[in-house]
Amino acid sequence: MLRKADIALYEAKKNGRGRYQVFAGDMDDLLLRKRQVESELRHALNGGTGIKLAYQPIFAADGSTILGAEALIRWGHEVHGGLPPAQFIAIAEERGMIGQLGKWVLQEACRFAVGTELPWVAVNVSPLQLRDAGFTEQLAAVLAETGLAPGRLQLEITESVLLDNNDTTRTALAALRRSGIAIVLDDFGTGYSSLNYLRRHAIDKLKIDRSFVNLLGRDESSAAIVRALVDLADALDVGVTAEGVETEEQKALLVAMGCREFQGHLLSLPLEPAQLLRLAGLLPGKDSTPAAVSA
Template sequence: MQEPPLSLATAQETDCLTATLESISDAVLMLDRSWNIRYMNGNAERLLKVQRHEVVGKNVWTVFPEAVDGPYYRAYHMAVETNSLVEFEEHYAPLDLWTEIRAYPSQQGVTIYFRDISERKAIEAQIHNMAFYDKLTGLPNRQLLLDRAGHALSLGHLGAMLFIDLDNFKTINDTRGHDKGDMLLQLVAARLRAEVRECDTVARFGGDEFIVLLEDLGSTENDVARVAQDIALKIVRAFAEPFDIEGMEQYSTPSIGITVFSGACGSVDEVLKRADLAMYQAKAAGRNTVSFFDPTMQARVSARAALEADMRRALGNDEFVLHYQPLMSVDGTMAGVEALVRWKHPQRGLVPPAEFIPVAEESNLILPLGRWVMREAGSRLAQWSGDTRTAGLEIAVNVSAAQFHRPDFVEHVLEVLAQTGARADRLRLELTESLLLKDVEGTVGKMQQLRAAGVSFALDDFGTGYSSLSYLHRLPLDQLKIDRSFIWSAVKEDSGAAIVRIIVLLGKALNMSVLAEGVETQEQLNFVIAEGCQYYQGYIFSKPLPEPELLTIIAGL
């Protein structure tokens, strides 16, 4: 569009040009080289909210003083000095405008075209927010965090990353509802922003995980680590104050992992991995604390990953076996055995359960492993039923929370009993107190279904969890197992002995038998018998044994 200034056109040309400029969708201003307004179309009147008869002939910078020293002023001079077209976008409150300035050297005039692009800019901003900001908290999301962290690494900046996880957030969701959990996340986001500098990035990484990216903290790693720790501790102190959720106080504590980074750290993924590992170290240290990344953590994680891969292979290669620890009656007879899984590794030999069971639980391999244990125990029960020495023995099987809360758990147990031909009244399932916390009604229902079939239940490690008398009496339990820690302390401390006595009295009151775990000395055995325990297990009689060794002991009784 190369229209000449109006003053140099013929009357007919002027009328034609005016009609054209009034019909186009852009706002148009025409100036002479002295910056005086020579013409303004109707769209310019509406867009700039001025009347043309009030401004034509006046200096444009007098009419629009706010534009002086801004991009319009600079662009105007550039167009005049270079006799060229200058195009740009600028926010001219309250509008976003596209502007094109054309200078005509032969005519000594300048034409300015405006277009309102506010709607387009708003849509672009909305798309940008959707792509880079968390909808719930308004914080930068994972993608924007990765971009900013990558930029910091590319510049070689020395900084720190804080990986923050809310302790027990799932419990809050489960007990107060997801809507209250969302409110808590919003309050957490606001509190985190208040505790860091304006230049720092606070991002919601996902779920109840937040990342704080800190830059320009110092010139050495020690300086950065010191300042990062100070900020992390500020966050911990800030979280000591309760959050107000619709008039109710809610406490939430953070576990924070810190890693210091520089351009030499490699990728953003590596920095995130280190901060994540440090956060889990903070969890392991008791939660509501701060932990720095330690390179030895990486070695432990790598070893865990290798162990998990080995376990997957082992499940397919029948490397797991059951050992059996006798459950003794105080009259000296064997009432049953507890089935305990062992791993016969082809290279490492017998792997301790304390090493592989936690990995199985974290990786969900506890589910196929637990199903294998149940089938193997059923097969042993069926086989032993044909031998008079073992026909009366029970087999106790530990059941994990993940296994028990599977929708098909009851069906699986009944299927094992049917397929193996094992007697249900010889199978005892051992549950932990923590398992009972989730879905008490559902737990009771499953226990009642299996008990109706003849299966019995024991509450394992009693006294170490969160049992509540309000629901303990509702559970169809047959036995309480006193945790070994109480047995060990009972002969040394009055408090330990008192706890054992209380558990025995509770068992009798609820019509449950009581078994003492971890009995290792004659003194401990004398104590539990004197206090009224009916059963015990421990090294004083036997450690867990492979089946052939167990049968040898049984033959000698």
């Protein structure tokens, strides 16, 4: 009874606290599955296999010049196959593993970038990493270890980081920007967007969420929102990237609006490291249109 009450308490805390939760039979199975994934993820990070990074290039308006690439984590589970990143990242956050997982991603991405001529590589950062008072020192150590210049690293954060607005997060973001690392606000427009947050936390780039880009050419209100976001980025003197570009029509509309950076399946799916370098003309090979890694 106490064990099941503890499971129900865990679910209540996970779903927002300040509430109660009655134990249900599937909670036990769910917790066991999470613990299994946690154990296997620890093994994979400690010298096991299956965890790797794919890279989705970000293009200039000409559709051929690669400006940089976003590092995307993939886990090819030996039993369950490719697990959705959102699933195991959430478990890593819940079980106190996000620091270890995030450090591994940063190390791998920086090692890759430093051996290439890519202008920069972008890495997604969890809000929990930024709340860690030692994160900036850890990142500085990774850059020193790998030899990557801070100006070649971009950190992608979500609007929830700005909502957090605590001293540790605010200090970390300011220190990272002073060091030369660019801060990118991902999925902009889908959360609690506020100019106050953008004013308090200076950033370097906005990424327009794919949900808006997907409706370009079919929905006038979405087109108006995208145009407003591009104008906002211009007014703030920050860069802007359109995510989820899948058609030539979408790209043409975005170019007309003033957008200059593009990411999406029209241009390239996420790629293996060697495939990205071959596509960018930095690695010799016969295939100039490499097969993509599942998004």
